[in-house]
Every structure is written in C-alpha cells, then in structure tokens.
Amino acid sequence: MRFDRFKLFTALVFCGIWSDIVFANLDKAPSAFAAGDSLAVFCDFKDARYEIVYDRTNEKATVRSTIVFDTTDMGKPLFDLIANPIKVTVDGHEVGAEEVKLPDNSSTMRVVNKVLDAGQHTLEVFHELSSGVRFSEGVNSAFLVGDLADRDLAEKYLPTNLEYDSFAMEYSVKFIGISNQQEIFTNGQVTQHRDHYTIQFPAHYNVSAPYFHTAPKGYFEVVYDHLTSIDGRTIPIVVYSKYSRLLEPFAKKTKTIVAELEADYGAFPHNSITIYATPGGGGMEYAGATITSDYALAHELTHSYFARGVMPANGNAGWIDEAIASWRDDGYQRNSSMYAVTTMAAHSQYRRHTDYRAYSDGSMFMSHLDYLFRDLGGLKKFLKNWVGDKKFQPLFTEDFIADLEDFYGVSVQSKFDRHIYGRGSKASKSSTEKSSHKRSPMHMELTPELLEQLL
Ligand SMILES: [Zn+2]
Structure with a gap:
C-alpha cells in the first residue's frame, strides 16, 4: 500500500544569502499519544534561540532557550532535552517537563506538564550543559552527535525536536572570564558582537544539521580553502585538526570528492564546508560539515546530499x-x-x-x-x-x-x-537487527571518553 503523501508548505522565506523553504512539518510527526489523563502532542517549532554562556570563573556552562512553536491539537507539548532542566516556562508560566516514554517503548522525550490549546506558544528552558564542555585557559565545547543510538542527536546539549521538524535556530554564545580569543567552527553564519557571538542557522536545518565547536584560538591547526561549485558559487572550506599534517590532504581530497558528487548529483547543497579532521575512526555528518577520518571523508560528504540534503x-x-x-x-x-x-x-x-x-x-x-x-x-x-x-x-x-x-x-x-x-x-x-548489530566502520561511537578527547 502506498502512503498518502500530504505535501504542504506554509511560507517561502528569503533571508540574506540563505534562501530557505520553511515547511509545515507536522505532517511528518508521529501520532499524539495518551499521557496520563491528557494527550501528549508533537510540536512544529517555528524558531529557537539558544543563549549559551560559558562562565570560566565558575566553570559552568548554562543555556537559556526560547522556542516558539505551533500545535494543531489541544494537549501537552513534547520536546526533548536529556539534561534535567533547572526551570521550564510556557507562555511565561512555570511548568514541569518530566521525561515520558514514547509508545512501543521506542524512545523517551520530555512532556510539558500543562495542557495547552492548539496554537502558537513560547517555551523557555533553563539548563546547565552536562556534556561536551571542558574548561582550561579558555573553553573547549562541541555539540557532537550520532544517529545510530536513541537520543544521540542535539538533545544531548539543547532542548530540541525530532528529525521531522525543520526550524530556524540561533546560538548566542558568550564567554565570561576568558581573556584569550576563542575560535568557532560551525556550519552557521557567525557574527561577532561587542561581548558575544551569534550563529544563525538556516530554517531548513533540523536537530541533526547544526555543527558547533569552540576552542581557544590556536588549540587547533586550521586551513582555509575554497572550491567553485558547478553552479558558480564559491564554497569556502575550513579544515581544522590537532594534526597539521592532515589539513592540506583533507582539503585537497574534499575538492576531488565534491567534484565527483557534483558530477553525479548536481550542485553541492550547502554554502560552506567545515571539516574536523581526525587521524582514525569513522565520522559523522552534519549539513555541509563533518568530523571524520580520511577513511570516512567521502562517505560523510555524500551525506551532505543524502541525510542532510534529502x-x-x-x-x-x-x-x-x-x-x-x-x-x-x-x-x-x-x-x-x-x-x-x-x-x-x-x-x-x-x-x-x-x-x-x-x-x-x-x-x-x-x-x-x-x-x-x-x-x-x-x-x-x-x-x-x-x-x-x-x-x-x-x-x-x-x-x-x-x-x-x-x-x-x-x-x-x-x-x-x-x-x-x-x-x-x-x-x-529475516536478518535481524541484533545479528547485524556491529558498529559501522564509517561512523564513530561517541563514548563519553571519546567525546572528551575530541573537544
Ligand atoms: Zn553514514
């Protein structure tokens, strides 16, 4: 039986150099389900602003998130964040947001403990970053994700939604008690302000698309390069690594692989390429970005078309x-x-x-x-x-x-x-999932120890 496709888009947004098609994503959301005496409902995030403060003096990283979302049914809205929030408000009222098992014992999310009318609402979440951060003379912090285990995407770091939902995101990043300059590697647009940075991500990004890594300037070796796409765009390439010997070969190989992919599948879908080059292991893809070894580089760049393109x-x-x-x-x-x-x-x-x-x-x-x-x-x-x-x-x-x-x-x-x-x-x-349950050679398993090393 063929699935009845329901295609709907609500608005076309053209903003600066990003031309984004904003889709109403609830047609791809799972079904609402019973949560206590009410219904837990999936949301359509419209935009999310994350104010991230790295306070070196107190060795603490805190996040205030403001998310505007729509619901089409009355019920308790769902979002996800692995860390326990310090405080959650909806439309200015403090609420709880406990973890809830999704049906079929398939996963876990958080449900806001307040029944809301269908319509637009504003969620505010305050939490402390529990992983992906290490203080030194500055701060090393990266929001690295995986998609081969449950709850391994951006919910490890920020309150967010499931993959069906694309929405505009902005990170506001502030460093306190850090005298030296910090470097930011990202697939968003960075703007430096007087006492903080903002990073804007296009509205077609979802939970698995943004790439963010900051480290004290000089901690990583960096090379800046570019390629010319078959559609005439100049696409900047940033390769960074702890190992300077990897930089030039990765940049050169990236250009060869993108030329191959463009010949097969058309112009590169993203406006920049960011590569964190590692000496071994597999990799992980983001939209026009990857952390990868030489071995997995072509695989991860292919994902910029298939995974972060479609x-x-x-x-x-x-x-x-x-x-x-x-x-x-x-x-x-x-x-x-x-x-x-x-x-x-x-x-x-x-x-x-x-x-x-x-x-x-x-x-x-x-x-x-x-x-x-x-x-x-x-x-x-x-x-x-x-x-x-x-x-x-x-x-x-x-x-x-x-x-x-x-x-x-x-x-x-x-x-x-x-x-x-x-x-x-x-x-x-049938071949069972369990019988083939081995790590992919192309994708790294982000254990807490590995994550710590990669920061
Ligand atoms: Zn892959």
Whole structure:
C-alpha cells in the first residue's frame, strides 16, 4: 500500500544569502499519544534561540532557550532535552517537563506538564550543559552527535525536536572570564558582537544539521580553502585538526570528492564546508560539515546530499541515506540478486535512530534497484533528480518508494515489502537487527571518553 503523501508548505522565506523553504512539518510527526489523563502532542517549532554562556570563573556552562512553536491539537507539548532542566516556562508560566516514554517503548522525550490549546506558544528552558564542555585557559565545547543510538542527536546539549521538524535556530554564545580569543567552527553564519557571538542557522536545518565547536584560538591547526561549485558559487572550506599534517590532504581530497558528487548529483547543497579532521575512526555528518577520518571523508560528504540534503524524517527512513552512501563506498555495484529480508523501515513510528542493516543489506538493495532500473538510466539518475527536487525536505521511506515509482513508472512496492519491511516473510528468514548489530566502520561511537578527547 502506498502512503498518502500530504505535501504542504506554509511560507517561502528569503533571508540574506540563505534562501530557505520553511515547511509545515507536522505532517511528518508521529501520532499524539495518551499521557496520563491528557494527550501528549508533537510540536512544529517555528524558531529557537539558544543563549549559551560559558562562565570560566565558575566553570559552568548554562543555556537559556526560547522556542516558539505551533500545535494543531489541544494537549501537552513534547520536546526533548536529556539534561534535567533547572526551570521550564510556557507562555511565561512555570511548568514541569518530566521525561515520558514514547509508545512501543521506542524512545523517551520530555512532556510539558500543562495542557495547552492548539496554537502558537513560547517555551523557555533553563539548563546547565552536562556534556561536551571542558574548561582550561579558555573553553573547549562541541555539540557532537550520532544517529545510530536513541537520543544521540542535539538533545544531548539543547532542548530540541525530532528529525521531522525543520526550524530556524540561533546560538548566542558568550564567554565570561576568558581573556584569550576563542575560535568557532560551525556550519552557521557567525557574527561577532561587542561581548558575544551569534550563529544563525538556516530554517531548513533540523536537530541533526547544526555543527558547533569552540576552542581557544590556536588549540587547533586550521586551513582555509575554497572550491567553485558547478553552479558558480564559491564554497569556502575550513579544515581544522590537532594534526597539521592532515589539513592540506583533507582539503585537497574534499575538492576531488565534491567534484565527483557534483558530477553525479548536481550542485553541492550547502554554502560552506567545515571539516574536523581526525587521524582514525569513522565520522559523522552534519549539513555541509563533518568530523571524520580520511577513511570516512567521502562517505560523510555524500551525506551532505543524502541525510542532510534529502533528510530522513524518522528512524524508519534513516536506512536510505546510509544505504546510498554505502552503495557509493562499495563502488556503485549492480546486482541482479537480492536475498536479504529485513525490517529496516518497519520499526515503530516513534523510533529515532537508524537500523544497522542499512550499511550491508541496504547497500545491497540499492545495487539491486540499480539493476532493476538498468535500462532506464540506473538508480543514480533518479537520485540526482530526487536530491534536486526534494532538497531539505524530511522524507519517509514511503516517499522514497512513491518518488521512485513516479520517476521510472515501474512498481517496486513488492521489492520494498519483502526486503525493507519484511512483509510476508518467515521471521527465520529475516536478518535481524541484533545479528547485524556491529558498529559501522564509517561512523564513530561517541563514548563519553571519546567525546572528551575530541573537544
Ligand atoms: Zn553514514
């Protein structure tokens, strides 16, 4: 059965050099659910301002967040923040915001303990940064995320929403008790004011898109470069690392890889490239940014098209971009056979993280789709069109199927039913998520120890 797509966008916003399409994202939100005697409802964030104060004197980093959001149903609004908030207000009234289990035991969020009418409201959250910060003569702080485990995105650092929701964000960053200059590495636009910085992120960013890292000036080696996109834009490249030997090779390789990706999939979707170069391990993608080793650099840049170009709307869609990036890593093979039966897109609608089988079985499935469409130009032809057409839109697996079928005029539903949803197959035949539960070689597991080292 094909999912009935509901496409709606409310406004076109053109702002400075960013031209952003702001979508009403609630059509991609999971269903509201019962929370006590009321309904827990998902929100459409309109904008979020985060005032982050790094106070070296008291070795404390605090955040005041102001979030304007819409709801379409009466109920208790949901957001997420892992740290316990110090104070939460809605429309100026202090409220509680306890953790709540999402249905199917799939994840956890926070629910505001106040029933609100449908409409626009303002949420204020005060909290202390509990990870991603270390004070020295200055401060090292990075909001590094992952998408292979539950609650591993920006909710580790800031109050935010699920991946279905894109909204304008601004970080206001202030340093107290720090005499030397701080450097900021980010995929937003930085403005220096008298006593603080602001970083503005485009309104098509969601919880997994922003990149932010600050360190005392000189802590990292940096190289500034640029490339010229096929659409004529000059795209600045910043590569930084603790290891100066990595800088030039990473910058050079980035230009080669982006040229390859632009030839295959069109102009690079983002206006800048920021790379934190590490000597080993895997990487993680952001919108036009990545922390990565040499080994994973091409994989992570591919994610600037698939993951942070066309974006997964939930955990059931996360396999698509990993499968495409892995298919590229594997040399775009074409396979007539496809055996694996998986349930990569058949998890709870509330699930947030990606199924590991995307890297192996998912990549194999892409090579099989490429075989099926071999007389129609192959799969890359569709992917180029898709990333151009659906840029910065959060999508479901059902959208992927519908768009494929529209493009080629061929039904592939039964292929997805069998290999991606595991429908009509005996359980014993399915590859289970647990059996393939190994770390992806391309993505690092952000343990607290590793995070501390990376700061
Ligand atoms: Zn990946």
